[in-house]
Amino acid sequence: MFDTLPPLPERADCTPDSLPLETLLAAGEPVVLRGLARDWGLVRAADSMASSMDYLRRHYNGEPVTYSWGGPEIAGRPFYREDFSALNCEVRRSHLDQVLAEISAHADDAQPPTYYVASLLVDSRFPGMRADNDLDLARQGVQAPPSIWIGNRVTASCHYDALNNIAVCVAGRRRFTLLPPAQIHNLYPGPLEPTPGGQAVSVVDFAQPDLQRYPRFADAMAHARTAVLEPGDAIFMPSLWWHHVQGLEPFNVLVNYWWSSVPAYLPSPMQALYQALWTLRDRPEREKQAWREVFDYYVFGPAELAGAHLPPAARNVLGPVDEAMARQLRAMLIGKLNR
Template identity: 70%
Template sequence: MSAVAASIRECEGCRPDALPLDELLATGQPVVLRGLVRDWDLVKQGRDSARAATDYLTGFYNCRPVQYSHGGPEVEGRPFYNDDFTALNCEVRRGGLDALLAEILSHLDDERPPTYYMASLPVDACLPGLRDGNDLDFAAHGVRAPSSIWIGNRTTASCHYDAPSNIACCCVGRRRFTLFPPDQVGNLYPGPLEPTPGGQAVSVVDFARPDFGRYPRFRQALAAGQAALLEPGDAIFIPSMWWHHVEGLDAFNVLVNYWWSSMPAHIPTPMHALYHALWTIRDRPEPEKRAWREVFEHYVFGPADGAGAHLPERARGVLDPIDEATARQLRAMLLDKLNR
């Protein structure tokens, strides 16, 4: 693994019932929350053994099928692409969580085990009751943040970003997090938007064996990167849009995370706008693209109240803050235009 320039800032003494959520969001920087979930029941079971942790999880399982990635030993724990980036190197399987856990346990001592990686399983949907002894108090901040669980063997989630803010809790096994600020997107060489190993575009650089001849700007990303090793019981705050590369370092790993957005539900993901802009703007002549950049700067990236400030309030329309009614009108208008 190539070394990055800095270590992620750490915070000691945080408690699940007293999250410093406002402070975390205000800084906009990643923070390791040492020992945040050390007293979770799942963490305690994992400290005992992998078997104890799997038995504990199975006790909450409601038998709903789960989806996970599976690959042979040659995948080396890295769900990724094939050589020409047209397909993934793992197959997606569906089955019982209890069977998946048993498969992982059966290969704990293998030098080159098959790859098993179950990503982002909603806890309440498949493991009802697990949160009773393993949860963070987002409700105290008026925030709805459902938890998801990630289970696998020695696997790597290639570097990617998520639009929501994220607190990831290391429950079983150690994990190494390597983070990059959003402005490093070009230096991380993102892969195809579709298909993707986990729903988001990922860096195509192999962090374990980076090819600097092919990806020279990756050196600049490393200079801007931050890293931390998390032990079971630690957690990390990953701000919205920060790129993160996550390595499971032990033969059995479990992580629980919480995503949440500061935006109301009627504001959709900007990914829709990205696809639309690729379609409508990217291939235009450079003078037109520069002009459209100025238009977007005025209406979108400038001050939220700037574009309509000189207009009477009743004349501002969509230049005012978007409420639910305006969101419905915009959606209907866009659907009508796109379907013509």
């Protein structure tokens, strides 16, 4: 299936010193950035699994790590049990040296157990490693501490992130398959909680899609694009784009940077989604449609529309939300919820 999908757009002219973040954000489209991190130490060490592991061990501070483990029967796909009541893998805690040794021991297995150290802050376990392995987004005013992902042939089921993301393949190879946000209607998202990685995932198995059970998935795939990343390649993924990620080698390492395009005092819209599920979803259809009009007017229309006919001093929350207004709104909502 993946071989028949159109490729993602690519650029080969970017370096960490010339990364066009504003241009990428303004375009709002995913882009593969070939060779962006070709000079990283981790990438230079990626000529073999042993040298990659040795590089990580040299920088590892010995503190335990949390990782997901699943038996050979999950086939590298942290997901759900058949009834969706729980995940098909377990969370374990050990030293990274032990995790790496077990990955190496099973490297030649046709169907090994799954090992996945996910979203581990680089600075928390690999002090000093950023000196030779960093995009240094801070030079562009972006605060995005990098996370590292270490595992074997793991498949991250299709999901979206609320933040913008640059993911850098530093060892092994990964296949990324991306779909635009509107395809949520055709991707059959699973439970909001629990989730394999913090966000709802598509319940469709991309490797063997059941189109009788999930017929709209075929419509989703008409909008999918894909790319295989080699060590040193990166991909920019705008917020809310769905992405399915496959580790293709017995050992794979990725470093990623998440950041928001808005100030930190604006919270995640996921909080609003939960409140909307609670307060709106189960109302009569007529009321829901009326509230849709209210939200279109106040929220989804032009930001200045609802307060444009009022004097600036009278607009209050209808004007731009700054840090002071954010604190007032937070206090007001907490007060209402605690009644």
